[in-house]
Amino acid sequence: MDTPPGRSRTVIRNCNLFNGIDDRKVVGADVVFSGTTISAVSTSPVAQQAGDTVIDAGGRFLMPGMSDAHVHLMGNANSYMDFIMGPTGGLYINTLAEAKSMLHRGFTTVRDMGGDLAAVKTAIDRGQFEGPRIFPSQAMISQTSGHADFAFVYQTPQAFGGGPSRTEEIGFTRVADGAAKVLTAVREQLRKGATQIKLTVGGGAASMYDPLNTLQYTTDEIRAAVEAAADYGTYVATHVYTVEGIRRAIDAGVRSIEHGHLADEDTVALIAEKDIWLSMQPFAEHDHSYPDPGRAAKNVQICNGTDAVYGWARKHGVKTAWGTDLLLEPASAPKQSEMAARLGEFYTNVDALKMLTSGNAELFGMAGPRNPYAAHQLGTIAEGAWADMLLFDGDPIADLSIIGRPDEQLKVIVKNGVVVKNDL
Structure with a gap:
């Protein structure tokens, strides 16, 4: 010693x-x-x-x-109006401030599931700013009209000659249709320093155009992303809630299901059988605020599935990670700590603490040679x-x-x- x-x-x-x-x-x-x-x-x-x-x-x-397996540091730190109206520099200043706050809540490592975080990660790793270790996914990749398509409804898609949305310009999202463009989008994020790839393959509560039951990306498109990530020694994680979407993602070779709150027991058992990670969030209705009835109703449907899916995950021995997925409501960022404690409603306190520490770390390690913290x-x-x-x-x-x-x-x-x- x-x-x-x-x-x-x-x-x-x-x-x-x-x-x-x-x-x-x-x-x-x-x-x-x-x-x-x-x-x-x-x-x-x-x-x-x-x-x-x-x-x-x-x-x-x-x-x-502690660690959080599903954060959006930039999305957590900025509102929707910040994204579409604010200066780009302000987005990064807010992100660095939230990174410090997150560390002071006790989260020393996070997996970021959408946002241009590579430079923020580097600055924190160098000790220039306080914040957690970051496993960045870089831009969320989405089909047109998918969960991460933040273009306005009147904008012409890029495939028809239109320009990128504001969130694409700043690297928060990337819209790509067809296997060839999905390959390019994945390789773009890897070039920018992504440690894993985030693909949105189903509807969501925060997005405006896609009902929860929508299937997004064909199997061939998802498989293209999986192959491109595998060539870099890493994996694809998919935003998806429904049985059909989860099964399509599994068939295409995805290694981490993000959310999954609308799964049935057979699908949860399949996740266990295939040795795939389920990255869940203990959502409650008050975690997010949606002013329009459509998104509020989607949020209720998602939250109502939480208890059953956690129960089936325990029953079938699914490798389950914990995360928050707080987004576009900076005032809600401190709920991260509340949501960590809420994990005790579904697991023993010891098992919850394991998930928050060594459990999430095992998932992060699937980045393989892209893992920037593999030395220890x-x-x-x-x-x-x-x-x-x-x-x-x-x-x-x-x-x-x-x-x-x-x-x-x-x-x-x-x-x-x-x-x-x-x-x-």
Whole structure:
């Protein structure tokens, strides 16, 4: 446990440790980190060295940094009017501000499922701004009239000589019709630094043109995206809710179903059989606000499916990830913490905490050679893992609502070996 000359180390002493993997916490542990990684985890007191920084946890609860498998950092930070009327620079300033807020809620890693985040990710990784580690998908890829087609109804599609929508101009979305253009769109996102690809293959609540029951993209189009992503060693994740859409995505080789709230039990069992990820969100009606009756009705239908699909996922042993998918309502961004705690309505507290840490990290690892953080483990507190940790005042294994109140309960945040917050 000796530290190389010239490198200081930090000791978190006397914590109740949940390592993100085991069911039980370890009482009275010491954790040592030096540089960006954890150098030791000990069940007995670590001998102090000259130059050590010591954080006395006083028996508080230490866990890995939390993660969110379905965020839209740019979409979370900006309203619809910001997107269509605001200056481009303002979109990125708001995104960086939200990235800092997200880290201070305890989310040290996120998978971004739509937005031009590669440059934001790089700036955060360099330490120029505070924020979580980001697995960017870059632009959401959609067919014309699909979930990520944000063009106005009177605009001529590009295939007929029209220009790109505002969200395409800024890299938030990409509309591509036909297998050849889907290939180009996927390769474009990979060129821009995408770690995985996001395809929208069904209707959604936030979108204006597509009823939930619509099937979007043919099997050949989806398969083209899957093949292009596989050539880069990564995978395709698809926005989709319905049985027919999920089954089409599975047939085409998709590896992660995003949402799936309108699935039936046979389809959930198929997801388990095919060893595919289900990236779910514990939606409640009040998470989103839709002023028009059509989108509000779609939101209700989606939320009503949440309980059943979680139950079938548990029953069939589906690999389930957790995310939020908050979008276009910046004032709702803090609900991320509330939604994390809400996971306890569907899983035991320990299983919820695992999903928020090592579980999501396993999904992120499917990016393979595109994984920018593969040098060390994410989502766990272990020797050699990334030094991403949270110290809570209270025990989330006993009361998961604690993680829903980060301003009150979250006392220390460590990300990449840097103590971002210390309120002890």
